[in-house]
Amino acid sequence: MQFLDDSHGCAGWRGEMAGRIRTFDWSHTELGALDTWPASLCSAVQMLLASPVPIVMLWGRLGYMIYNDAYSVFAGGRHPYLLGAPVELGWPEVAEFNRNVLDTCLAGGTLSYHNKALVLLRDGVPEDVWMDLYYSPVADDQGTPAGVMAIVVETTDHVISERRRQEAEAAYRADNERVRLALNAGALLGSFVWDLKADRLSGDERFARTFSYPLGQNLGDLPTDHAESRIHPDDVGWVNEQVNRSVATGEPFNAEYRVMRADDSYLWVQASGCCEFDEQGKPFRFPGVLIDIHERKTAEESLLKFTRNLEQRVADEVGARLAAEEQLRQSQKLEAIGGLTGGVAHDFNNLLQVIAGNLHLLARHEPENANVQRRVTASIAAVERGAKLSSQLLAFARRQPLSPTVCDPRQVFEGLGELLQRTLGETIRIDVRLPQASWFIHVDRNQLENAILNLAINARDAMRGDGVIELHAQNVTLDRRFCAGKGIVEGDYVQVGLSDTGVGMSPQVLAQAFEPFFTTKADGKGTGLGLSMVFGFVKQSGGHIEMASVEGEGTRVHLYFPRSRRTLPSETDAHDTQHHGGHETILVVEDNEAVRTSVVELLTEEGYQVLTAANADAAMQMLLEGVAVQLIFTDVVMPGLIKSTDLAAWAKVQTPPVAVLFTSGHTRDMISRNHQLSPDTFLLSKPYRPEALTRMVRTVLNG
Structure with a gap:
């Protein structure tokens, strides 16, 4: 140009x-x-x-x-x-x-x-x-x-700053009002005047009430011996000493002491005054005020008790910090491994989807060829094993999409009882202990059941198929010290625990127990992903997991989930969703050409009209130009200026709204918060079977 x-x-x-x-x-x-x-x-x-x-x-x-x-x-x-x-x-x-x-x-x-x-x-x-x-x-x-x-x-910063200024002014006005009320109420417990020559004490009503003088007592003639009798015995000598010094030297009088109240409890007060002298230099008058310092003295006593144990607390804090640093190092190591495995699982799922889609299409096109059907069946079984492995990797990496709901642990345990017994065998006894009223938790129930099942299977293997597994849940309140370095905050939790009497683990094995692919079982007996998956699920649910083990004595695992104060969802009758195809127009947005091709063929065979776009930029251009579709089936992660979430946001505000179904190897938190999907977000995880695709498309279109 x-x-x-x-x-x-x-x-x-x-x-x-x-x-x-x-x-x-x-x-x-x-x-x-x-x-x-x-x-x-x-x-x-x-x-x-x-x-x-x-x-x-x-x-x-x-x-x-x-x-x-x-x-x-x-x-x-x-x-x-x-x-x-x-x-x-x-x-x-x-x-x-x-x-x-x-x-x-x-x-x-x-x-x-x-x-x-x-x-x-x-x-x-x-x-x-x-x-x-x-x-x-x-x-x-x-x-x-x-x-x-x-x-x-x-002007975002200005608006937010102005709002904060207004809030600060409101708080300032409230503080001023509190100060004014405090001054009006006053911490002043009264005033007094001691006539030294006549040895007569006078005071106001508040002073008389503080020293519990009888009602109707002449305020101009208050017996001094009554006032002295109300002072704490341990403080009388100190008060008299201060008074005598002020009378002898003219120094200001300032004494803190305790006064017995009407209910026989003691109130801390501060008496302040000074001795006045006549023209001949002789003391004749002693005015003063009485101030309430009870709250301050109580705080000082609490502080004194607190500081007496300071050295021990410092030692405890140092120990807790060292433990927290070790927890943090372990967490960072597992986080790094999780990031790597999550990325591998994402690319692996895309490959599996291409393989699975073409295998299913081949099976449909060769229904009479027994050799083809046999080989396709074996290949699809291998794909599903790979998908399960990928799902376990995503669970450890905390990148699996969760569908949390409010759960009662008692109901979860009741529903698991028969499955656990059938899975573990008759030689294993399960001892279940539950509180009378368990707090609710907000988790993915299916994943929680899988986690408990994984732990129970590990316990059975550790006991070589014979023994007792204790399964319990209890309400606990965790303090700041316990939560330090664990990635959780203090508060109410539900602890789900499982313990066995198996062979236990050495400290070296225990330190690696949550790492993916680490296993002590013989070749072919385990993938080493069971505990990794449990770890990832608990952390992704905002909880914490701890495991303790002693060789020859057994292992104990505790899962902590934050208490949920929401109510249990009401049960609704389930209705069968029709899984057949339809005539609607679907826009498939997928940057992987092989995946896009297989999806188009699967949907076309079901009778749908299918349009395609290689990314969200091209899809948005088509939609703005007036292309009418009833469903957008889009991959989550794609190159381009416009993201899949932008596409979904545009679809929601149309009249009528356009349905959106996401698909991905893993979401990378783009359509979820901590991979927890909102109720109005639909996700079909890769790889998926044709039946799953048809069912999900129909469900979203009917929704």
């Missing part, structure tokens, strides 16, 4: 975006080649490039985006892909808002918003933002509005 000459108006363009605009191929947009741009457009671009505030030009009916350096910073990860893109494609989550902007300004109108609240997708996660927005039309050389100049100033 040839650059414009000085006379065309772009020679004065400066900055990084100026270079990008010059080198961008505009010929495929409504703007045409750069050297054909009207002078009005060039001038407008020069103005926005020179501005220090974020400005974007939306040109033409589709709003092709041209923006300056400041806007590129605002765009974040969408830059530089926004340059030359239609605004509805670049910002799909606010497509309707931007369409109104284009319609209004291209008709000659203007728009402005102050602290406009919008929800933008940043890294695939909806985020509340606030912005000052100013939109005005830009005319072409004939004076007709042809574009929109948009000034975008994000």
Whole structure:
């Protein structure tokens, strides 16, 4: 492309975006080649490039985006892909808002918003933002509005700061009110005057109540011996000593002591005053006040008790910290292994899906060929074994999609009883201990049952098929010391425990027990993924797992799950979902060509109309151009500007909404929080059978 000459108006363009605009191929947009741009457009671009505030030009009916350096910073990860893109494609989550902007300004109108609240997708996660927005039309050389100049100033920090300021002011006013009330209520317990020459004590009503003088007592003549009798015996000598010193020297009187109350308990007070002297220098009057310091003295006594054991506590803290650091090192090692295994499992699942899809299609196309059917059956069985292995890897890596619900551990144990006994054999006795009223937990019930079954099988093998397995659940409250270094916070938990009387483990074996593929069993007797899968499930559920073992005595495993205060879900009658095909139109979005091809053939055989897109960018373009579909079947992780979650967000706001079914080898937390799916999110994990695909597609379409 040839650059414009000085006379065309772009020679004065400066900055990084100026270079990008010059080198961008505009010929495929409504703007045409750069050297054909009207002078009005060039001038407008020069103005926005020179501005220090974020400005974007939306040109033409589709709003092709041209923006300056400041806007590129605002765009974040969408830059530089926004340059030359239609605004509805670049910002799909606010497509309707931007369409109104284009319609209004291209008709000659203007728009402005102050602290406009919008929800933008940043890294695939909806985020509340606030912005000052100013939109005005830009005319072409004939004076007709042809574009929109948009000034975008994000005010999110300012809005949040203003809200915090208002909250702080409200808190400040509340504090002032509390101080005022405290002063009105007062910590003052009364005032007194001791007439030294007449040896007569007088005081106000609060002073008399503090020393429990009888009701109706003359406040101008309070017996001093009664006041002294109410002072704690251990404090009387100290008080008199302080009084005598003040009378003798004129020093201020300040004494803290205990006064017996009407209920025979003691109240800490502080008496403050000073001795007054007459013209001859003789003491004649001793005024003072009584202040309530009980709360402070109680706190000081508690602090004293606390500091007496400081050395022991420091030793305990050091020990706890060393244990926590060891826990952290072990957790980091398992996290690193989990990241590696999770990535391998994802790619492995894609390969298995291609193999499985083609095997099922081959079986359908050769129904009469016994040799083909036999070999396909054997191959599919191998694929399913590989899928199970991959599922165990994802469980350890904490990347399996969970479907948690509120569970009562008592019901879980009751449902498992028969299965455990059948699995473990008659020579194993199961001793179940449950609390009368167990707290609820929020977990994936199927995964919890699998975890308990895995632990029970390990226990049976450790006891060589004969012995007692104790299975229990109990409500526990964990403190900060216990939780240190374990990745959990103090609070209420349900502890699920299983113990055996088997051969036990050495400390070396115990240290590696949760690592994947580590096993002490003979070749062919285990994969070494059972405990790894339990570890991953518990951690992914926000819990903690501990295992203790002594050689020759047995092993004890404790699983801790946070208490859930939600109610149990109501039971609803299950209805059979029809699994046959349909006539609807399905858009398959998949970047792996082999997977895409097999899925298209499977769905076509079921009678569906199938469209395809290699990524979400192409899919969004098709949908914005008016292609009508009833279901989007999309892979979770794909290359491109638009993510699968952006596609799903667009589908939800259509009228009527477009159904979305995700598929993936593992989700990488893009469609879930800690891989826990929301109730309105549907996921078909790879690899899947044709029946599973048909059933899930039908379920989502009928939903």
